[in-house]
Amino acid sequence: MRLQGxxxxxxxxxxxxxxxxxxxxxxxxxxxxxxxMYYSKSKKTINFKIKSLSNGSIHTRQLRATTLVVKSQ
Structure with missing residues (x-):
């Protein structure tokens, strides 16, 4: 995957x-x-509670279980 910037x-x-x-x-x-992280009833989507490492804010993000994301090594 190639990320912008x-x-x-x-x-x-x-x-x-x-x-x-x-x-x-x-x-x-x-x-x-x-x-x-919490799965939906159908297990097709996942709700994540996340913390920004740039400013420390906490919020949620919802993704399909099959969505490709970049994980830090």
């Missing part, structure tokens, strides 16, 4: 393979730490 390629992983404590990387190097 970052000139290097990353390997994407499915959102369903993420665990609490993992760090995800988004466009322009924005990083988030996963604090909690």
């Amino acid at each position: 970052i000139s290097k390629e990353f390997k994407g992983v499915e959102a369903s393979s993420l665990k609490i404590g993992d760090i995800t990387i988004w466009n322009y190097g924005y990083k988030e730490e996963i604090l909690e």
